[in-house]
Every structure is written in structure tokens, then in C-alpha cells.
Amino acid sequence: MKKLLVPFISLSLIFVTCKNDSTSSATQLPPIDQVFESYYQGSLKLNPLQATSAGDNRYNDQLPIDISEAYIKESSQFLKIYRDSLDLYSDEDLTEEQKLSKAILIWEIEQELKGDEFKTHLMPINQMFSLPLAIGQLGSGSGAQPFETVEDYNNWLKRLEKFTIWCDTALVNMKKGVAEGYVLPKVLIGKVIPQLESLANKDTERNIFFLPIHQIPDSITVEEGQELREKYTQIISEKIVPSLESIVNFLKTDYMEAGRTTSGVSAIPQGEEMYNYLIKYFTTTDMTADEIHQLGLSEVKRISSEMEKIKEEVGFEGDLKSFFDHVRNKAELMPFNDPQQVIENFNSIHEKMKANLEKLFDLTPKTAFEVRRTEAFREASASAQYNPGSLDGTRAGIFYVPIPNVEKYNVFSDEDLFLHEAIPGHHYQISLQQENENLPSFRKTLWYSAYGEGWALYTESLGKELGLYNDPYQYFGMLSAEMHRAIRLVVDTGLHAKGWTREQAIQYSLDNEAEGEASIISEIERYMAIPGQALSYKIGQLKIRELRSRAEESLGDKFDIREFHNKVLESGSLPLNLLEEKIDSWITSKK
Incomplete structure (x- = not known):
């Protein structure tokens, strides 16, 4: 944060x-x-x-x-x-x-x-977002850190040196956290351990931080390459692995013993006050936990009624919960046996919608885009995610897809997922913001979760306008994704403000959405690790949808969907109250 x-x-x-x-x-x-x-x-x-x-x-x-x-x-x-x-x-x-x-x-x-x-620095590591995971991604050679010259390789060595100091500091902080009551739940500690063990692989040739050595470009001489190989071998074996092993040993013993059996952040010192702050930080609103919880319950009810219509359309006999199991286990929705087929399916979705994009958007980014499989070391606990391209557009934006078990990979929500994480969701919003020369530099990389995730969730509703969702199961996938975000309002506030257990939150999700149990467990544990962040999606989406409806009703024939989208996107990421002021001003000027 x-x-x-x-x-x-x-x-x-x-x-x-x-x-x-x-x-x-x-x-x-x-x-x-x-x-x-x-x-x-x-x-x-x-x-x-x-x-x-x-x-x-x-x-x-x-x-x-x-x-x-x-x-x-x-x-x-x-x-x-x-x-x-x-x-x-x-x-x-x-x-x-x-x-x-x-x-x-x-x-x-x-x-x-x-x-x-x-005192969030006393809990510096979790299974979702913490520096070791970011360092692993950068050090693999597939992220933003460049590995093209000898200087690039030496720069990363210096960064790794400092990472060992960070690890030492994290260990000290966690010990202090144990003494003061700032510790992770035991179940989350158990998820962090294998991640760090993977990063601490003693087989240097297979260690993720050695991957750039396997990919040394031809522009680097053999002699220079050999010297780099020796340096990387030394720092991995003598510094990185020992530093990470020290943390792993502590996590397995003293930290696990001190780990919380509670699930919500309210159990730590200042926990209730911290959660109220995180609600405002992530939603950019003054909503209370109770207000958000009730909003979530009402949205779950509304979306459930829409799901019932799809269940009837496909001729399924049984209740909605049974239909969730039907979708989770339907063999025709799990057609792949090679991870590359998953990537190709997303690329085909992109091709299918291209012809309709210009009907909704007359401003499109220059930054390139690609789909990649999530790296193995973090795949088991990762969600699909988008990593922005560089400010100058020379590095593409990347949509990462976790495929831990390709034979169990279910495609029912892939069209929806592509709209959210890729186009016109995060890739359009972030790339256009970065490319906008009229913004001061600090606003080109600014991120407010309620705006960014709210926009991405809003774009999921554009599927039919873009020529998608012709298959009722794919449309059900969209409803499922929206339901997933509505459930977040209920379970996140339940966990952190109402004393819910991890198991209660998991069961509520299983009862109300079609996600598989393993995915739901990973999601609930994500909310436990980063309280409040999951609230931002639905809060932002509902605000953007409200602003669109307001503009359509106020402007009538003068309403242009492309112009509305331009107005939402042109100023980059904004707190929701400032976005509302901007759209209201635009509506007034058009009238």
C-alpha cells in the first residue's frame, strides 16, 4: 500500500x-x-x-x-x-x-x-502482495526489469544485495509483530511458506533468480557471460537462499505458533480503525462497513434472479446451487489439455470483438498487449492479473493467466475475464492514462482501486455490445463475475467487521456463485491478507454505471457512448467523488 x-x-x-x-x-x-x-x-x-x-x-x-x-x-x-x-x-x-x-x-x-x-510494516509478507513475490517476478527476466546489457545484469545484482537487507528487516519486524500482536492467520502463513521455499531453491541452475543467466543475449560476450554466471551463482547460494531460508524457518516455527486463529483484521491492535481506513482508501468513499455489507446482500439477491433466467434458458432442472455445481463440473466447459490452448482461446476472444470496439471507443491505446501464463512459483495462489506496459509504450501490457491444472481449467467466464483484465478493461484504462500527454507525470501512474477496478468491472457489462456473450454459459460467466464482486462486499466486511470465520466466508461464496471450491478458498484468503481491497470493484462499477445512466437520461439523443467513455478515461485514475464532479460538469456543458 x-x-x-x-x-x-x-x-x-x-x-x-x-x-x-x-x-x-x-x-x-x-x-x-x-x-x-x-x-x-x-x-x-x-x-x-x-x-x-x-x-x-x-x-x-x-x-x-x-x-x-x-x-x-x-x-x-x-x-x-x-x-x-x-x-x-x-x-x-x-x-x-x-x-x-x-x-x-x-x-x-x-x-x-x-x-x-x-503498523502494517510488522506484517510485511503475505501470499498475495509482498516484496518477495514482486522480486521473484522481476528476477525471472519476464517482468519489467531489463536484462539486455551487462549493466542491466549488474543492476539486478545490486538490487538483490539490498533484497537480502529487506529480508533481514522483515524477519526483525515479524518478531516484533509477534510480541505486539501483529501476526498473520495461521492458514495464510501456510500459504506463504511454499512460495518462499520455491524462491529459495538450492539448485542454483533451477532457481528463478538464475533464469536471466539462461537467457543471456548474444550482445554479451562469452567472457562477460561467464563472469555474470559466477556472480549470480554466488549471490544466490550465499545470500539469497540463506536469507529466505531464515524467514521460512521462522515462519514454520515461532511465527506459525503465534499465528492467529481469527480471520479478520479486527483481531490485531487498532484493527477496527485500520479496516475503516482501508475502506476509505480502497473505495475512495465515506461508506461504512455496515452500508457496504447491506449493499452486497442486495446485489447478491438481484444477480441471483438474473442467474435463474440463464438456468432456465439452458434447460437445467434443479435449484441455482445445483446449477453452480453443473457449471463447475461440465466437461464441455473444460476442453483443454495444453496450457497454450488457454492462451489461444483468449487471443481468439480478442479477434472476435475487434470489429465492434470502435463502436464504443474512438480513443484506443498505442501500447502493445499480450497474454501470458502466470509464472509457476506464484501460480497456485495467484489470480488473473494485468501488468501495465511501460510509460513510453515499448514494453507491452501483459494479461497473466494462472493455469495450475489445465485439465480442470473452466472456460465459462473467459470472455468476461478478458474484458476485465485486458481489453477494454485494464489495458485500455491504464495505457490511455500513461499515454496522455496532457496529464502531469504523477497522474500517469496513479492508481485508485475503486476507479481502476470499477472501470474494469463496468467493461464486463459491455460484452453483448462487443459481439460476445452469444453462448448463455459465457453470459452466465459475466453474471458469475459480477456476483463474485457482490459477494466480496458481503464476505470482506463479514470477515473484518462482523467476526466471520474463514469457513463462513467460504460457505457463503459456495452457496452463491459458480466458482470452484479451490478458487473460492484462494479468494477468501486473499481478502484475509489485503482487507478492503476487494470492496473497490463493485463500489466503483456501480458509480460508473450510475453516471452512465444519469448521462443517458439527461442528454437523450445527445448522448454518445464513445464520448462518455472518453470523459471517464481521459483524466486517468480519480477518486470517485472527483469523477462524479467531472461527469456532472460534462453533462451540464452538453445540455
Whole structure:
């Protein structure tokens, strides 16, 4: 969750001087656009993984110890400088776009500062999103970290050196977490252990961090390649494996013994307050856990009635729960015996919808796109996901698909999944945001889950307009995906605000959706690991759907779906209240 945002010292000094000088005027301040750029450049310097992901290679050898108290203190200090500095700029002196950028940045900083009040650094590792998993993906050579030159290879070695320090810090933090009551549930600890064991493979030639050595490009000489081979062998065997093994041994013994039997975050110190904060952080709204829980229950009821219609259409006799089992186990929906067939199926879905995309979108990204299988070391616990391309568009956006057992891979929701994770979901939204030259740099990589995931879930409803969902099972897949996100509202708040157990949440999901049991278990454990994030999808989708309906009703014949989509996408990721203000202003201008 932590995103370090640090300005350049020169601007910091200007702001401090202006803050202490009551006679200062707006003319003495640096232009606010310069502030935005400084903010972004500083964030890259002290958040180098973000820079690498964006295709900025200046800091490819850097890895901050972002779970150290010194780092967190430094982050908060500079965030406060930025928050205070923005107060010096009057909205009257700004353009509409500058006012929007200022509002976004203030919201961002305030949320990050609030997050610093909680001791999340004492629980630095989980099975879904934590640095070891990101490092494994980067170090495999298939991610954003480049491995094209000797310098690239040496940069990664320096990053790995710092990763061992991060591991040592994580171990210290977890021991402190045990003493203070900040520990993972036992069941999640059990999921982390095999992930780290895989990363700590003692067979160096098969270790994931050795993969780039197997792929050394021809531009690197034999002598240089041999030297790199020796360096990688040494750091893997002498530093990486021992550091990870230390964590694994601790997880298996003292940490597992101290692990929680409870499922929700409310069981840790400040847990209730933390969950309320996470609701706001992930939904960008002021909704309460109770409001979200009730909304989830009503959405589950509504979508269930739509599912009943599909059940009748295909002629299934039996109740809806029996139909879920029918869909989960229908042999015709599990037709593959080779993982490549899954990839090819997604590519064929893309081809099928291409002709209709221009009817809904007249603005499309330049960044390339591809579908890949999720890496083996994280596949068992991973969900399908989208990884953005580089800011300059030279690295493609990638849709990762986990295929742990291809013979059990069910295709009933593949059309829906492609719309969400790929096109026109995350790939369109993120790529267009990154390519938009009218946005200040910090907004090109900004991410609000309610907006980004809300948009992706909204695009799932565009399937019929795009020539998909002709098969009732695929349309049922769309309803199932929407049901899945509605269930999240119920089970996430159930787990973290209402005392639900893991088993209660699993059973509620099994009773109300067609996902397989193994997938449902993985999902519930995901919500346990990252409280609140699962709420963002449905909250964002419902807001975008509400705004579309409002525009259609208000504008009548003047409504253009392509223009509406442009307005939703053109400003990049926004908190939902700012998105609503933007669309309302557009509607007024059109009328």
C-alpha cells in the first residue's frame, strides 16, 4: 500500500521559506506544474520499483527498505511538506486541470499519511502482495526489469544485495509483530511458506533468480557471460537462499505458533480503525462497513434472479446451487489439455470483438498487449492479473493467466475475464492514462482501486455490445463475475467487521456463485491478507454505471457512448467523488 512521495530538496526549502514568511505571495511560489513534476520525480527516486515498472531505468539498481521505521518516518516528513505546500496555492490562480491535479494530490497525501499511523510494516509478507513475490517476478527476466546489457545484469545484482537487507528487516519486524500482536492467520502463513521455499531453491541452475543467466543475449560476450554466471551463482547460494531460508524457518516455527486463529483484521491492535481506513482508501468513499455489507446482500439477491433466467434458458432442472455445481463440473466447459490452448482461446476472444470496439471507443491505446501464463512459483495462489506496459509504450501490457491444472481449467467466464483484465478493461484504462500527454507525470501512474477496478468491472457489462456473450454459459460467466464482486462486499466486511470465520466466508461464496471450491478458498484468503481491497470493484462499477445512466437520461439523443467513455478515461485514475464532479460538469456543458 505504501507509496513513497518525496519532493526535491530545492522545492522543499522554497515551501518551508514561504510557509514561514507571511508576506509571501503566489508570485514567489514555483509554478504548481513544477511542483507536480517534482513530486513525481522524487517519488521515482525513492520508490525505484515504481520507476522500473514505468520503464524509467535510472534507479534499476535501487531497492529501499520500505518496511524500516527510518524509511516510514522520512516518507511522512516529506509528505507533510507537500501537504502544507499545496495549501499555499489558491484555486483562483489555477486552471481547471491544475485544480483537479491539486485535489487529487491532496487526497493522495492525506490517505498515505493516515496509513502511516498503522503498523502494517510488522506484517510485511503475505501470499498475495509482498516484496518477495514482486522480486521473484522481476528476477525471472519476464517482468519489467531489463536484462539486455551487462549493466542491466549488474543492476539486478545490486538490487538483490539490498533484497537480502529487506529480508533481514522483515524477519526483525515479524518478531516484533509477534510480541505486539501483529501476526498473520495461521492458514495464510501456510500459504506463504511454499512460495518462499520455491524462491529459495538450492539448485542454483533451477532457481528463478538464475533464469536471466539462461537467457543471456548474444550482445554479451562469452567472457562477460561467464563472469555474470559466477556472480549470480554466488549471490544466490550465499545470500539469497540463506536469507529466505531464515524467514521460512521462522515462519514454520515461532511465527506459525503465534499465528492467529481469527480471520479478520479486527483481531490485531487498532484493527477496527485500520479496516475503516482501508475502506476509505480502497473505495475512495465515506461508506461504512455496515452500508457496504447491506449493499452486497442486495446485489447478491438481484444477480441471483438474473442467474435463474440463464438456468432456465439452458434447460437445467434443479435449484441455482445445483446449477453452480453443473457449471463447475461440465466437461464441455473444460476442453483443454495444453496450457497454450488457454492462451489461444483468449487471443481468439480478442479477434472476435475487434470489429465492434470502435463502436464504443474512438480513443484506443498505442501500447502493445499480450497474454501470458502466470509464472509457476506464484501460480497456485495467484489470480488473473494485468501488468501495465511501460510509460513510453515499448514494453507491452501483459494479461497473466494462472493455469495450475489445465485439465480442470473452466472456460465459462473467459470472455468476461478478458474484458476485465485486458481489453477494454485494464489495458485500455491504464495505457490511455500513461499515454496522455496532457496529464502531469504523477497522474500517469496513479492508481485508485475503486476507479481502476470499477472501470474494469463496468467493461464486463459491455460484452453483448462487443459481439460476445452469444453462448448463455459465457453470459452466465459475466453474471458469475459480477456476483463474485457482490459477494466480496458481503464476505470482506463479514470477515473484518462482523467476526466471520474463514469457513463462513467460504460457505457463503459456495452457496452463491459458480466458482470452484479451490478458487473460492484462494479468494477468501486473499481478502484475509489485503482487507478492503476487494470492496473497490463493485463500489466503483456501480458509480460508473450510475453516471452512465444519469448521462443517458439527461442528454437523450445527445448522448454518445464513445464520448462518455472518453470523459471517464481521459483524466486517468480519480477518486470517485472527483469523477462524479467531472461527469456532472460534462453533462451540464452538453445540455
